[in-house]
Amino acid sequence: xxxxxxxxxxxxxxxxxxHEYVAQNEKRFLNELLDLLRIPSISTLPEHKGDVARxxxxxxxxxxxxxxxxxxxxxxxxxxxxxxxxxxxxxxxTVLCYGHYDVQxxxxxxxxxxxxxxxxIRDGNIYARGACDDKGQMYMHVKAAETxxxxxxxxxxxxxxxxxxxxxxxxxxxxxKYVPSHKxxxxxxxxxxxxxxxxxxxxxxxxxGLRGLVYLEIEASGPARDLHSGMYGGTAPNAVYGLIELxxxxxxxxxxxxxPGIYDDVVPPDPAELASWERLPFDEQEFLRSEVGSTVLTGxxxxxxxxxxxxxxxxxxxxxxxxxxxxxxKTVIPAKATAKVSLRLVPTQDPERVVTAVKKxxxxxxxxxxxxxxxxxxxxxxxxxxPQHPAIDIAAKAFSxxxxxxxxxxxxxxxxxxxxxxxxxxxxxxILMGFGLPDDGLHSPNEKYRxxxxxxxIETIAEFFEQYGAATVS
Amino acid sequence: xxxxxxxxxxxxxxxxxxHEYVAQNEKRFLNELLDLLRIPSISTLPEHKGDVARxxxxxxxxxxxxxxxxxxxxxxxxxxxxxxxxxxxxxxxTVLCYGHYDVQxxxxxxxxxxxxxxxxIRDGNIYARGACDDKGQMYMHVKAAETxxxxxxxxxxxxxxxxxxxxxxxxxxxxxKYVPSHKxxxxxxxxxxxxxxxxxxxxxxxxxGLRGLVYLEIEASGPARDLHSGMYGGTAPNAVYGLIELxxxxxxxxxxxxxPGIYDDVVPPDPAELASWERLPFDEQEFLRSEVGSTVLTGxxxxxxxxxxxxxxxxxxxxxxxxxxxxxxKTVIPAKATAKVSLRLVPTQDPERVVTAVKKxxxxxxxxxxxxxxxxxxxxxxxxxxPQHPAIDIAAKAFSxxxxxxxxxxxxxxxxxxxxxxxxxxxxxxILMGFGLPDDGLHSPNEKYRxxxxxxxIETIAEFFEQYGAATVS
Numbered sequence: 001x002x003x004x005x006x007x008x009x010x011x012x013x014x015x016x017x018x019h020e021y022v023a024q025n026e027k028r029f030l031n032e033l034l035d036l037l038r039i040p041s042i043s044t045l046p047e048h049k050g051d052v053a054r055x056x057x058x059x060x061x062x063x064x065x066x067x068x069x070x071x072x073x074x075x076x077x078x079x080x081x082x083x084x085x086x087x088x089x090x091x092x093x094t095v096l097c098y099g100h101y102d103v104q105x106x107x108x109x110x111x112x113x114x115x116x117x118x119x120x121i122r123d124g125n126i127y128a129r130g131a132c133d134d135k136g137q138m139y140m141h142v143k144a145a146e147t148x149x150x151x152x153x154x155x156x157x158x159x160x161x162x163x164x165x166x167x168x169x170x171x172x173x174x175x176x177k178y179v180p181s182h183k184x185x186x187x188x189x190x191x192x193x194x195x196x197x198x199x200x201x202x203x204x205x206x207x208x209g210l211r212g213l214v215y216l217e218i219e220a221s222g223p224a225r226d227l228h229s230g231m232y233g234g235t236a237p238n239a240v241y242g243l244i245e246l247x248x249x250x251x252x253x254x255x256x257x258x259x260p261g262i263y264d265d266v267v268p269p270d271p272a273e274l275a276s277w278e279r280l281p282f283d284e285q286e287f288l289r290s291e292v293g294s295t296v297l298t299g300x301x302x303x304x305x306x307x308x309x310x311x312x313x314x315x316x317x318x319x320x321x322x323x324x325x326x327x328x329x330k331t332v333i334p335a336k337a338t339a340k341v342s343l344r345l346v347p348t349q350d351p352e353r354v355v356t357a358v359k360k361x362x363x364x365x366x367x368x369x370x371x372x373x374x375x376x377x378x379x380x381x382x383x384x385x386x387p388q389h390p391a392i393d394i395a396a397k398a399f400s401x402x403x404x405x406x407x408x409x410x411x412x413x414x415x416x417x418x419x420x421x422x423x424x425x426x427x428x429x430x431i432l433m434g435f436g437l438p439d440d441g442l443h444s445p446n447e448k449y450r451x452x453x454x455x456x457x458i459e460t461i462a463e464f465f466e467q468y469g470a471a472t473v474s
Numbered sequence: 475x476x477x478x479x480x481x482x483x484x485x486x487x488x489x490x491x492x493h494e495y496v497a498q499n500e501k502r503f504l505n506e507l508l509d510l511l512r513i514p515s516i517s518t519l520p521e522h523k524g525d526v527a528r529x530x531x532x533x534x535x536x537x538x539x540x541x542x543x544x545x546x547x548x549x550x551x552x553x554x555x556x557x558x559x560x561x562x563x564x565x566x567x568t569v570l571c572y573g574h575y576d577v578q579x580x581x582x583x584x585x586x587x588x589x590x591x592x593x594x595i596r597d598g599n600i601y602a603r604g605a606c607d608d609k610g611q612m613y614m615h616v617k618a619a620e621t622x623x624x625x626x627x628x629x630x631x632x633x634x635x636x637x638x639x640x641x642x643x644x645x646x647x648x649x650x651k652y653v654p655s656h657k658x659x660x661x662x663x664x665x666x667x668x669x670x671x672x673x674x675x676x677x678x679x680x681x682x683g684l685r686g687l688v689y690l691e692i693e694a695s696g697p698a699r700d701l702h703s704g705m706y707g708g709t710a711p712n713a714v715y716g717l718i719e720l721x722x723x724x725x726x727x728x729x730x731x732x733x734p735g736i737y738d739d740v741v742p743p744d745p746a747e748l749a750s751w752e753r754l755p756f757d758e759q760e761f762l763r764s765e766v767g768s769t770v771l772t773g774x775x776x777x778x779x780x781x782x783x784x785x786x787x788x789x790x791x792x793x794x795x796x797x798x799x800x801x802x803x804k805t806v807i808p809a810k811a812t813a814k815v816s817l818r819l820v821p822t823q824d825p826e827r828v829v830t831a832v833k834k835x836x837x838x839x840x841x842x843x844x845x846x847x848x849x850x851x852x853x854x855x856x857x858x859x860x861p862q863h864p865a866i867d868i869a870a871k872a873f874s875x876x877x878x879x880x881x882x883x884x885x886x887x888x889x890x891x892x893x894x895x896x897x898x899x900x901x902x903x904x905i906l907m908g909f910g911l912p913d914d915g916l917h918s919p920n921e922k923y924r925x926x927x928x929x930x931x932i933e934t935i936a937e938f939f940e941q942y943g944a945a946t947v948s
Contacts, residue, residue, distance in 0.1 A: 044802030104804055111699065170802050211704060215803045224767025225585065228917045229790045230685060230888025233818050234729070234773045234782035236766045240791045241725075247715070248722030253841065255708070292710045293698025298843045299708045308708035316703045317714045318806050319797030324814060328518030328644050329689045329851045330578055331816060331889075332792050332917050340798060342805060344707050367727065369772045377803045414704025415805075443702040443806050 018462045021147045022455055029143050029458065030126075030451065032062065036101070036135050037119040037128040043079055043102035043170045052166050055101045055135075056080045059142075059164050066146035067154065068162060076174030079166030083185075086145070087159045092469050093391070094159035096188035096428070097145075098418055099138025099195065100168030103130035104443045111445035124451050131449035133442040137194035137434060138164060140454060144461035151462075157469030161188055165418070168195075171215070171378030172417050179418070180425045190391035191422045192464075194457060196434030199410050200281050204399035206392060207432035209310060209411030210419055212345035212382035214354050217375040218243065218362060219338045226323070227333040237369025240322040240337040245367045247339060250315045255299040257315045257343075261357040265349045269311050277306040280408060291438055310411035313354075314344040344413060351379035380417035385429045391468060395431045398464040402456065433461070492936045495621045496929055503617050503932065504600075504925065506536065510575070510609050511593040511602040517553055517576035517644045526640045529575045529609075530554045533616070533638050540620035541628065542636060550648030553640030557659075560619070561633045566943050567865070568633035570662035570902070571619075572892055573612025573669065574642035577604035578917045585919035598925050605923035607916040611668035611908060612638060614928060618935035625936075631943030635662055639892070642669075645689070645852030646891050653892070654899045664865040665896045666938075668931060670908030673884050674755050678873035680866060681906035683784060683885030684893055686819030686856035688828050691849040692717065692836060693812045700797070701807040711843025714796040714811040719841045721813060724789045729773040731789045731817075735831040739823045743785050751780040754882060765912055784885035787828075788818040818887060825853035854891035859903045865942060869905045872938040876930065907935070 015021035022029070041055035042048040056073050059082045064071045068084035079102060087094070106116035106129045114120035119128035126136065141162065148156055163186065165175040179186060199205040222239035223232070251257055269277075284305060288297055299308045322337025324330035343354055359374050366372045385392065387409050396407040412432070419430045435457035441447045489495035496503070515529035516522040530547050533556045538545045542558035553576060561568070580590035580603045588594035593602035600610065615636065622630055637660065639649040653660060673679040696713035697706070725731055743751075758779060762771055773782045796811025798804035817828055833848050840846045859866065861883050870881040886906070893904045909931035915921045 044804060045800065105798070105800060107798070107800075108700070169804070213704075213805070215805070222768065225915070225918045225920075226582070227766065228888065229788070229792065229816060230687075230818060230886065231912075231916070232766055232783065233788040233790050233887055234777075234786055235771045235779055237768050237770070237772045238790060240794050241721070244718050244721050244791065244794070245727075247718050251715075253719075292701065292706055294696060294711050294843050295845075296711070296843045297709045298711045298841075303708075305709055309706065312708055314703070314707040316707050316712060316805075316807060317718065317797070318703065318804060319799040319808060320714050320718070320811070321795050321799035323791070323793030324579070324581070325793040325795035325812070326519065326579060326581075329814065329816075330518060330643070330792060330917070331687070331689070331790075333790060334793065337794070338799070340803065342703060342803075344704060367772075369768050369770045371769075412704065413707055414702065438705075441699065442705065443804070444699045446699075 015150050018147055018151055018459050018466070021150045022459050026455060029455070033136055033139050033454065034119045034126070036139060037126070037130055038117055040117045041102050041166065042105050043167050045105060052079045052102055056082050056166055059101050060084070062142050063162055066142050067149045068145065068160070074178070078174060081166070081174055081178055082162070082164040084162040085160060086156055089156055089159050089469065092158040093189040094161060094187065095465065095468065096161045096163060096186060096191040096422070097141040098163055098191055098193050099141060100134045100165045101138060102166040102169050103133070103135065104169050106445070108445060113446055121451065125448040126451060127446055127448045129447055131447050132436040132440040133447065134168065134195045136449040136454055137436065137457065140194055140435070140457040140461055141192065143458045144465060147458060147462045148465055156465070158465055161186060175418055176421060179421045183425055186426055188426065188428055190428055191430040192461070193416060193419065193430050193432050194434050194461070195416055196412050196432045197436035197438055197440065198434070199408055201437055202403060202405060203281065204403040204405055204407040206387070206396055206399065206407055206409055207412045207434065208387050208409050209347065209384040210382060210416050211310070211413050212349065212351055212380050212420070213342055213415035213417070214345065214351050214379045215342045215377040216358065217338060217377060218341055219336065219373045220246070221336055221371045222369060223333060223335050226335050229331040229333050232333055236333050238333045239370060240334045242367045242370030243320070243322065243337040243339055246362065246365055246372065247317055249365050254301055257313065259315070259357055259361040262313060262354065265353070266313060266346055267348050269307070276409065277304070280410065309413035311346050313346055313349060316342050318342060344415065345382045347382045347384045349382060351381050355379055380415060381420050383420040383423060385432070389429050392429065392431055394468050394471060395433055395464050398467050399433065399460055402460040402463060489624050492621055492625055492933050492940070495624045496933050500929060503929070507610055507613050507928065508593045508600070510613060511600070511604055512591055514591045515576050515640065516579050517641050519579060526553045526576055530556050530640055533575050534558070536616050537636055540616050541623045542619065542634070548652070552648060555640070555648055555652055556636070556638040558636040559634060560630055563630055563633050563943065566632040567663040568635060568661065569939065569942065570635045570637060570660060570665040570896070571615040572637050572665055572667050573615060574608045574639045575612060576640040576643050577607070577609065578643050580919070582919060587920055595925065599922040600925060601920055601922045603921055605921050606910040606914040607921065608642065608669045610923040610928055611910065611931065614668055614909070614931040614935055615666065617932045618939060621932060621936045622939055630939070632939055635660060649892055650895060653895045657899055660900055662900065662902055664902055665904040666935070667890060667893065667904050667906050668908045668935070669890055670886050670906045671910035671912055671914065672908070673882055675911055676877060676879065677755070678877040678879055678881040680861070680870055680873065680881055680883055681886045681908065682861050682883050683821065683858040684856060684890050685784070685887050686823065686825055686854050687816055687889035687891070688819065688825050688853045689816045689851040690832065691812060691851060692815055693810065693847045694720070695810055695845045696843060697807060697809050700809050703805040703807050706807055710807050712807045713844060714808045716841045716844030717794070717796065717811040717813055720836065720839055720846065721791055723839050728775055731787065733789070733831055733835040736787060736828065739827070740787060740820055741822050743781070750883065751778070754884065783887035785820050787820055787823060790816050792816060818889065819856045821856045821858045823856060825855050829853055854889060855894050857894040857897060859906070863903050866903065866905055868942050868945060869907055869938050872941050873907065873934055876934040876937060
C-alpha cells in the first residue's frame, strides 16, 4: 500500500530542517507533479470527465501519502471535491488550503512546442497545461504539509484542512454549494490559496484584491435557416452580422464600456493603494513586449495599466462562432451565431446587478430582425483582503525572509470566486500567496512553471505554517 | 459497355415526340440523377476531392451515353472540367450548355431531415444537396440532348457543346482559365445555363441580370498568443473584438454600406425594367414568411425588395470564428480571428475597384493594436443580357408554350461568374433558363428540387433546341 510506504518514510527519513527535507526529496516531488500534469483534467470538456475524476483520486492519494487524514473524494453533479485534514494541534490555528486540480482546454494545440499533457522540462521550466494554474501551485501545499510532518516527526505545528476542487475553470458550482452547507467542517482561521503570481521575478507578492467575473453566452438568431446570400442578400437579417453589430456597441473606441449602469458601483482605489502601485517595479514597454506581445496597449487611456487590470471592470469577447468557417468560400447568410462574453468586476460591483444591466442592454440594442438569448454561465463578485490581518502579516514575513526582499501587496485582474465564498460563509480572509511568474502563460499555449519556484513555494509555505503555528493561539 | 447499350437504345427506342420519350424514360432519368446526387462532390473541402472527380467521370459517362462525342475529363489544378459535343448539323446554330457538378457543403448537418447525400423523395420533391443547385438542372441538358436524338433517330437539329465545371462553388478557377484559351473550341451562338429559378411556381422565367461577387477572408491578429482575460483584460487588444469593431463599421443600421466609393459605379435600373418588376406576382409577407423565415425584412428601406436583391450591392459576413467556442467557459483574450465576407456587385461595378476600396477601408478602420490581412478568394463582375436577342426570344416562346403562361424577365441576386466570361471571351449572350423554385433552399439544409420541374425542364430545353434549330441559320 502506498499509504504504508509513506508512513514508513515519515518515521525513517525525518529531516532537521524544511530546506534539508525539500532538497533531499526534490526529484520525487517533481516526478509526482509531472504525473499529475499528465492527466488531462479539462473540466469544461465532457469527454474528459474521466480524466478529471482520475486527477481527483490522484490528489486524494497524495494527501493520504502526506499523512493527511479523513481523506474524501466528494462526488458532485459535475466534478468531485477532495477533502482532507490533520487536526491534532489543539490550541493552534487552522489553515484551510484551497487549490484546483482542473485545467483550461489546451487549444490552440498547434501552438504548443511540446504536447500540453506530456510535461517537458526546458530551461528550468515545466511546460504543461496546468503547470502553474493550478496543479503545480496547489501541489506545493501537499508537499509543504509532508515536509513539515517530516521535520516534526510526524506531527504538525498547526491544524490543516484541504479543500481542492475540479471545477475552478468552469464556474465552481460544486464548491459554491459545499462551502455554505459545511461551515463547521471547514471552520478555519485563514484560507491559503496559491493561484496567483510574483509581481516580478524574485519579488515576494501577496495579492489583496481579485476581480469578479460574470461569464455569458449570447446567441443570435436571424432567418429560420441559412440562406443563399445572392438570392436574399440585401433583405434578410444575418445572425453573424447582427451579433457583430450588437457586440460592437459594448465599448467605445477607447475601451469604455457603453452598457448603462456598469460603472455605477465602481469605487476607485484609495490614494495610499494607488501610491503603492506607483512604487512597484514596472516597465510598461517590457510588459507590452514580453507579456501582451502586441504593438500597443489598449483600454481606457485615462487609467494606469494597474488600474485597468486591477480596479476597472472589463467587457471581453472570448470567442465567436457562426456561419461557414471551413476552408474556402460558402455564400450563406447565417441563421445562428454565438459569442462567449465576460465582464470582470471590481469590489462593490454586484454580479446580479451587472447581469441584469447586460440583459437589458442586449434586449434594447439587438438589431432589427435578430433575436438574442443571454445565458449566464457563472457570476461571482470581486474580493478584497485586509493586509493588516495577523496571518497575512506572518505570511508576508515568511515570504520576505525566503526571497530576501520586502513583500509587496498587489491586486490581480483575475478571479478566484472561492475567496469571496470563504469570506461570506466562513468569515475568514484568504492569503493569496502565489509563485507563478508574469510570463507563465496561464490559459495560453506553452503554459509553464519554473521548477525552482515550485521548490521555493513548498519551503515558503512550510515556513509560513511553522511561524503561524508558533506565533498564534487560536 | 455502357456506351454500346446507349447506342443500341437510340436506334431501337425512337419516340414520336419529346413528351412521349420523356414520359417513357421518367424512371431511368430520375434514377440517374439520384446516382449523381449520391456523390458528395463538395468542391470546397479538400477531403472530397476524390468525390468531385467521381462526379466528373459520372457526367462524362452520361454525356457519352446520351450520344455526345469528343467527351473529355479535363484535369485542372483543383477539379476537372467535362467537355463534350455533337457537331453534325452544318448551317445550324450551336448552343454551349454549361452547368456545374460540384455542390456546397451540407452543414449544418443536424438540420437535414434526410442525409444530404442520400437523396430522398418526399411530396414530389428530391431532397439532397445539389438537387437543384446544380446537378438536377445541369443534368436536364444531358437528358434533353438524349431525348432530341431519340426523336430525330440519332441526330440533332442543331449543334451542341457541353462544358461542365466542378468549381462553381469555389470561384471557378479552372473554367476561368479554360474559356479564354479555348475560344475556337467553345465557339457558339449562345450559351444555355440552368442554374436559376422560376419567379414563382408555374411562371416561365428568364433571368437577364446577375450580380457579381467579391469574396474575401479577413484575418485579425491581436496579442502574440491567447492571453488570460483576468491578467490582461483592460490593456490587451482582443483579435475577436477588433474584428467585430471593424466589421460593424461596414454598414449603418439601415444596411447602407459605409465603405467609401462602393456606390460610385452603381447605376439604377431603367424605368421600364423597374416598371416590369412592379408587375411581377409578389407578396412581400409571403416572401418574408416562407422564404426568409424572419420577423422583418432588413436592408436599405428606400429600395424595393427587388432592387435590394437584384440591383444593389451588398456586404455580407458569411462566417466568423475566433477564440474559444467549445462548450462551457474559457476566459481568453483571443490572438486571432477570421471572417468570411462578400460583396455582391451590380452591373457597371468593377470587382478590382471594389477590392481596392475594401482593402483601403480595412487598413484605415482596423482598431488600435490589431493587424488585419485581407485575402481575395474570388472576384467577378455582374452581367446583364439583352432580352431582345433572337435565341432568348425563342427560349421565351418555348418556355411560354410549355408552361402555358407569358415568360417574365427578371434578374437574380446570385452570381454565375461564367456568364460574364462567355460574354467577354466568346462574345455570346447566355440564356438563363432555370426550373428551380424560390423555396428550394439552395445552399441550405434540406435543399430540394421538384421532380415534375425536372421533367418539365428536360422537355422545355429539348423544345428550345428544336425550335432554335428550325428557325435559325448560323
